[in-house]
Amino acid sequence: MITRPEGNKHEGCHSCRFWRQGPSEERGPDWGECRRMPPTLPPMEEEKLVHVGIWPHTAEDDWCGEWEAR
Numbered sequence: 001m002i003t004r005p006e007g008n009k010h011e012g013c014h015s016c017r018f019w020r021q022g023p024s025e026e027r028g029p030d031w032g033e034c035r036r037m038p039p040t041l042p043p044m045e046e047e048k049l050v051h052v053g054i055w056p057h058t059a060e061d062d063w064c065g066e067w068e069a070r
């Protein structure tokens with residue numbers, strides 16, 4: 001498991017310019033979507049007429065190497 005680099009606790013999704021906070025009933029109030037990359041599409045099911053893109057859901061204290069300040 002990769003751990004956050006020491007001394008970079010402010011560099012989390014909560015302070016990243018790519019993060020859109022969006023509280024989730026399933027996950028809790030401190031979750032949101034990472035908009036760093038375009039959404040991905042779930043596997044196509046023929047009977048569905050509408051497909052919706054999905055962004056990764058991350059918690060506000062999550063982080064990754066793509067972090068950029070707001």
Ligand code: SF4
Pocket residue numbers: 011012013016017018019033034035036058062063064065066067068
């Ligand atoms: S996963 Fe990375 S790029 Fe996405 S919001 Fe969090 S820190 Fe930013």
